[in-house]
Amino acid sequence: MGKVYRILEHMADRAELETEPMPAQPIVEIAGDQRVLVENHRGIIAYSTEKILVNVAFGAVCICGCGLRLIRMTREQLVIRGRIDAVSLQRRD
DSSP states (O other), rough: HHHHHHHHHHHHHHHTTOOOTTTTOEEEEEEEETTTEEEEEOOEEEEEEEEEEEEEETTEEEEEEEEEEEEEEOSSEEEEEEEEEEEEEEEOO
């Protein structure tokens, strides 16, 4: 999937099209400073009330804050609530 995805992404860039997320590409939605939605995740790597690390196809999404808790988790998406201080992407080498 990686090579095909890169080719499609390159073609969209060359055509100067606004890209839609590719199938199975992680999507992170931040709602204010209280809620984070992660779609197309691959599970939880680490969990505490200050930091939640979510596995995604090309690395991990790190959510930092205070009073963090996992509200909902399905195969497709998970929802985290609490005071969100930072959301970052950690790529795999």
